[in-house]
Amino acid sequence: xxxxxxxxxxxxxxxxxxxxxxxxxxxxxxxxxxxxxxxxxxxxxxxxxxxxxxxxxxxxxxxxxxxxxxxxxxxxxxxxxxxxxxxxxxxxxxxxxxxxxxxxxxxxxxxxxxx
Amino acid sequence: xxxxxxxxxxxxxxxxxxxxxxxxxxxxxxxxxxxxxxxxxxxxxxxxxxxxxxxxxxxxxxxxxxxxxxxxxxxxxxxxxxxxxxxxxxxxxxxxxxxxxxxxxxxxxxxxxxx
DNA sequence: GGCTTACGTTAGCAGACACTAACGTAAGCC
DNA sequence: GGCTTACGTTAGTGTCTGCTAACGTAAGCC
Numbered sequence: 001x002x003x004x005x006x007x008x009x010x011x012x013x014x015x016x017x018x019x020x021x022x023x024x025x026x027x028x029x030x031x032x033x034x035x036x037x038x039x040x041x042x043x044x045x046x047x048x049x050x051x052x053x054x055x056x057x058x059x060x061x062x063x064x065x066x067x068x069x070x071x072x073x074x075x076x077x078x079x080x081x082x083x084x085x086x087x088x089x090x091x092x093x094x095x096x097x098x099x100x101x102x103x104x105x106x107x108x109x110x111x112x113x114x115x
Numbered sequence: 116x117x118x119x120x121x122x123x124x125x126x127x128x129x130x131x132x133x134x135x136x137x138x139x140x141x142x143x144x145x146x147x148x149x150x151x152x153x154x155x156x157x158x159x160x161x162x163x164x165x166x167x168x169x170x171x172x173x174x175x176x177x178x179x180x181x182x183x184x185x186x187x188x189x190x191x192x193x194x195x196x197x198x199x200x201x202x203x204x205x206x207x208x209x210x211x212x213x214x215x216x217x218x219x220x221x222x223x224x225x226x227x228x229x230x
Numbered sequence: 231g232g233c234t235t236a237c238g239t240t241a242g243c244a245g246a247c248a249c250t251a252a253c254g255t256a257a258g259c260c
Numbered sequence: 261g262g263c264t265t266a267c268g269t270t271a272g273t274g275t276c277t278g279c280t281a282a283c284g285t286a287a288g289c290c
Contacts, residue, residue, distance in 0.1 A: 009140075013137065016131065016134055016135045017135055019131055020131045020132055020135040021247090021248080022128065023248085025124075025204075028208075032208060037266080037267090038266075038267060038268090039265090039266060039267075047248090047249070047250085048249075048250060048251080049266085049267075049268095050249080050250070050251080050252095050268085050269085051248070051249055051250075053267070053268055053269085054248075054249085054268090054269090055248090056268095057268080057269095069257095071257060071258070071265095071266090072256070072257045072258070072264095072265060072266045072267070073257095073265090073266065073267080074266080074267065074268090078208065080208045080209050083205050083208055083209075086205065087205055089140075090198050090201065090202055090205070093143070093147060093193065093195045093198055094195050094198075136277090136278080138278090152236080152237090153236075153237060153238090154235090154236060154237075162278090162279070162280085163279075163280060163281080164236085164237075164238095165238085165239085165279080165280070165281080165282095166278070166279055166280075168237070168238055168239085169238090169239090169278075169279085170278090171238095172238080172239095184287095186235095186236090186287060186288070187234095187235055187236045187237070187286070187287045187288070188235090188236065188237080188287095189236080189237065189238090
C-alpha cells in the first residue's frame, strides 16, 4: 500500500469522471440552486433528451445529484456533498505542498522558462 | 453570460481533464513532496517511458507540474497552484448550496430511495 | 567525431465515451 | 382499455485518448 491508489480514492475517481464532461458541469450548475425536471434540463441544450438522461444517470451514480419523483416527472437537484472526496484530494495537495514551499520559487522559474 | 460557461472555466476544464486519468494523479502524488526525473517516475509504473512522458506533457501544459532541466535529466515537481481554478469551482458549488440547504433533507431522502 | 544516457515525438491501434434513433415503461386522463 | 406525457434504456456509430514501438534530439564523456 502507498503506491497503489487507496480505496477512498475511488469516490474521487467517480466524481472526477463525472465532472470532466463540460455538459455535465453545465447541468450541475443548472440544478445547484434550483430543482428541475429532466425535460426542463434537456430544453436548455441542443442535444436529445436521451443524451441528457444519460448524463443525469452518470451524475446520479456519482452521487452528485439527487432524484425525486413527482408523478411522471423526475426532479433533479445538485448534491454538493458528493464533491467532498475530490475536495479532500485537492486539500491533500495543498497541505503537502507547504512542506516544500521553499522550492516553489525555483519551480515557478521552471514553468516560465519552458516554451 | 451566466448560462454559458465562463472564460475562467477553461482553466478548470484543462485541470480536470488532466486529473481524470488515474495514472496522472498517481504521478502527481509522486512529485508532490519530491522532485523526480522523468525516468525515475517511469520506473515506478509498468508502462513505457513514452507513456509517462506523454502524461507529463499533459500535466505540464495544464500547469500542474513544473519542469527543470539539469544536464540530460528533466526534473518534475507538482505545482498545486494549478489546482486553484478547480478549487474555486468546488467552492462555488458549496457556497451556492447553502442557499438551498433547507431542501437538502428531502434531497437526501431521494438518493436513499433510489435503487 | 563517436558513443551513451535521458529524454520527447510520431504513427498506428485498441478501448472508452458522448451522441442519435428506436424502443420500453410507468403515471395520469378520458 | 386506449391515449398522451415524461421519462429511462439499448444498439449502433464517430471521435477522442492512452498505449506501444520506432525514431529524433540534446547533453555529457572519451
